Amino acid sequence: MSELHKFLFDGLPVRGSIVRLTDGWTEILRRRASNSEHGGYPEPVRTMLGEMVTAGVLMQSNIKFDGALILQIMGDGPVKLAVVEVQSDFALRATASVMAPVPAHANLSQMVNVTNQGRCAITLDPKVKFPGQQPYQGVVPLFDDQGQPIARLSEVLEHYMLQSEQLDTTLVLAADANVAAGLLIQRLPLQGMGNLSGSMVSKGNEDEIGLNEHYNRIAILASSLKSEELLTLDVDTILRRLFWEEPLTRFEPLLGDAAPRFACSCSRERVARMIVGLGADEAQGILAERPDIEVACEFCGMQYRFDPIDAARLFVDPAQQLAPGTKPH
Ligand SMILES: [Zn+2]
DSSP: OOEEEEEEETTSSEEEEEEEESHHHHHHHHHHHTOTTTOSOOHHHHHHHHHHHHHHHHHHTTSOOSEEEEEEEEOSSSEEEEEEEEETTOEEEEEEEEOSOOOTTOOHHHHHOTTSOOEEEEEEEESSOOTTOOOEEEEEESBOTTSOBOOOHHHHHHHHHHHHHOOOEEEEEEEOSSOEEEEEEEEOOBTTOOSSSOOOBOHHHHHHTTHHHHHHHHHHHHHTOOHHHHHHSOHHHHHHHHHTTSOEEEOOOEEGGGSOEEOOOOOHHHHHHHHHHHOHHHHHHHHHHSSSEEEEOTTTOOEEEEOHHHHHHHHHOHHHHTSTTOOOO
């Protein structure tokens, strides 16, 4: 069973989340493996994508925001794109495009940052937008301040959180064929700084009472957690082992139906919009070569088919065809 737990360190401006995804993660892998075109993910890609999924859940769990958090890696190597989308209610989906063979023990750089051109983007796409509103997006390279490639996804994201959000963050991430799990520790943001979260502590205050020291101690404890421990131990055991000397306030965990879970938001209507976006000529060009326009959802594997009659109807009166509430046909 998948689960998400949040906690606070009593009296300290430090919070944490821990997630274990089982069914939600294996469902993503199962759908991919059953896709006859791609087949399953090579192991290093599976690990990267699983770590991205857990990181996406952990980040979503720490922002007050109604909409999708989208974590993307735009690669310059054999993996061109990896995308994870986590909604506010923790419905999630993920996919990666593997364009060339991936070495058996490839690290992050060998998959997505071969020439140091890889990028990592985090987008917050609100559910309700005011007219003209663009989603918020931050992008970071996959190299450090000295231009050296970063070997671990957790470091890329820690760097991102510090640079873009002024949030000190420690992440431990791991994934295998059955579990994707992660631990996040974060120093609560300073007052008045422009970042994604609420704020609790003012800068002056903080130095006075030496709060950095507390965060640093907790971050070191968190970093001592090993991948196998994260993947195999239950949440209570992990928290007890790491933080047995630190009083924690734990919140009601999200379990069962409320836990992070796989769900795809694709629909025939969205695919229809995309075909209309291609234009009538392009659609006809496809239909000249094959009996249907076939679109497969990269996230869930669902196949959408539009035969020449369906396609013609889309272009006769797109406004009517795509009006909200129109039944898919
Ligand atoms: Zn889908």
